[in-house]
Amino acid sequence: MPKSIKDRRALKKRLKRLAPRIPDFTCPDIDWVIEKVQESYSQSKPISQSRLRVMIKKLERLRSSNEALRDSGKYWYDKMGSYVFED
Numbered sequence: 001m002p003k004s005i006k007d008r009r010a011l012k013k014r015l016k017r018l019a020p021r022i023p024d025f026t027c028p029d030i031d032w033v034i035e036k037v038q039e040s041y042s043q044s045k046p047i048s049q050s051r052l053r054v055m056i057k058k059l060e061r062l063r064s065s066n067e068a069l070r071d072s073g074k075y076w077y078d079k080m081g082s083y084v085f086e087d
């Protein structure tokens with residue numbers, strides 16, 4: 001583990017640069033899908049094909065964002081473990 005503050009800052013900067021990108025917030029997409037499903041249910045109208053395609057696209061974006069978050073968490077866990085437990 002680096003001893004000096006300068007070495008620690010350089011290490012932190014390097015790790016952040018190499019880290020996977022954190023995805024954007026997905027809560028608005030989740031809220032939108034919930035709203036459209038509730039509208040369809042309350043109005044007893046089926047969801048249109050075009051709206052269904054948009055909903056699927058938003059849910060697939062959510063899936064890939066969750067995967068990116070898992071990958072990022074694993075990256076940081078592995079990196080910090082290698083620095084904390086190095087001899």
